[in-house]
Amino acid sequence: MNKIPQLLENQLLELIDGNLSASEKEKIEQEIEHSPEVKKRYNQLVEIDRALKTIQLEQPSKTFTQIVMAKLNSQPLQTGFSIKNGLLLLFGVLIAVGAATVLLATGVFDTAGTIDLNNIVAPNLTKEPLPSVPFNGKLVVNGIIILNIVLAFLILDRTILKPWFNRRINDMQF
Amino acid sequence: MTDPDFELIDKIIAGEQPLFGELVNRYKSYAFTIALKVLDNRAEAEEAAQDAFVKAYNHLKNFKKDARFSTWLYRIVFNTAISYKRKRKGTFQSIENTVVAYGQEAEGLLERNDKKKFIRQAMNNLNEADKLAINLFYLQEFSLEEVAEITGMQANTVKVRVHRARQRLADELAVILKNEALTL
Structure with missing residues (x-):
């Protein structure tokens, strides 16, 4: 059988779907009547259409709804830590780091001293006098700043970037 | 646009979670059929359709009501089933x-x-x-x-x-x- 033109095939399908105007319908029906090849193709398409109309809905298992509701109930509770809260916390940490850096730069923590442990521990607990521990304020503040920077990265990752990317992935699936 | 589901959705968003079961019952057959047509595996289709309902519940607040709820839900089902298929096969058949x-x-x-x-x-x-x-x-x-x-x-x-x-x-x-x- 010679292949009939695509345009004509489309018109046959439109006829089957009932989308043609009266004049278009009459024209294509004449074509079907006069051309055995078009008629054959039309019959094939009608046959497919009839068969497809028998497609039926599939039924899931009887426990489908219960399983969905159980999944909803077993979902982990949301942390309530929104991206906005994460940003505020990050901002606070960065302010603290900035303030500590400024104070460090102005030399507030430059004075090195010692901590006399005898003043802290009760005298009756030790037989011999305890040594004095050298204390470097600058070093301690530097350590705190580094810890704060690590904390800031963690906050950025857990409360801002991760939820943001998860939201984007979910949005893409919609 | 008025959809008979909108009232139910408002109640669910307000905290009446058990009412979501009504929506599941109403649309589970179509959701399952869509997933099955994509995945050709009943067990997998059932899991994908269930996951899609859970996703729909979690994003119910984002549903803008400018379309039918069913259309919105079926799109989630379709995308979830496609993700399942991608995970299973690793490649997409054109x-x-x-x-x-x-x-x-x-x-x-x-x-x-x-x-x-x-x-x-x-x-x-x-x-x-x-x-x-x-x-x-x-x-x-x-x-x-x-x-x-x-x-x-x-x-x-x-x-x-x-x-x-x-x-x-x-x-x-x-x-x-x-x-x-x-x-x-």
Whole structure:
């Protein structure tokens, strides 16, 4: 059988779907009547259409709804830590780091001293006098700043970037 | 747009979670059918459809009510089923490279009056989007525009896919019937 033109095939399908105007319908029906090849193709398409109309809905298992509701109930509770809260916390940490850096730069923590442990521990607990521990304020503040920077990265990752990317992935699936 | 589901959705958002079960009952058959048409595996389709309902519940606040709830839900189901299929296969089968498998098995199994069985088999060789488009179209539930919204395609593209799928099925049917006639 010679292949009939695509345009004509489309018109046959439109006829089957009932989308043609009266004049278009009459024209294509004449074509079907006069051309055995078009008629054959039309019959094939009608046959497919009839068969497809028998497609039926599939039924899931009887426990489908219960399983969905159980999944909803077993979902982990949301942390309530929104991206906005994460940003505020990050901002606070960065302010603290900035303030500590400024104070460090102005030399507030430059004075090195010692901590006399005898003043802290009760005298009756030790037989011999305890040594004095050298204390470097600058070093301690530097350590705190580094810890704060690590904390800031963690906050950025857990409360801002991760939820943001998860939201984007979910949005893409919609 | 007024949808009978909107009132129920408002109540669910307000905290009446058990009412979501009503929505699940209402749409589970269509959701499952869509997932099944994509995945061709009942257990997997059931899991994908359930996951889609959980996703829909979690994003119910984002539902803008400018379309039917069912259309919005079925799009989630479709995307979830596609994700399942991608995870399973790692690759995506393109319609352009898809050839309807017609061989010894089909020839042997096909009886003169067994066209329905053949069509089901041939449908499985269409790609996900074509298969879903033609299924939704013939389930009489959706207009071309709604099928387009669910699958994320243009309405014209859906129309082309539905037409093309029917032509392919008709071509295959013609070949098989011709071969059958030769063997008589």
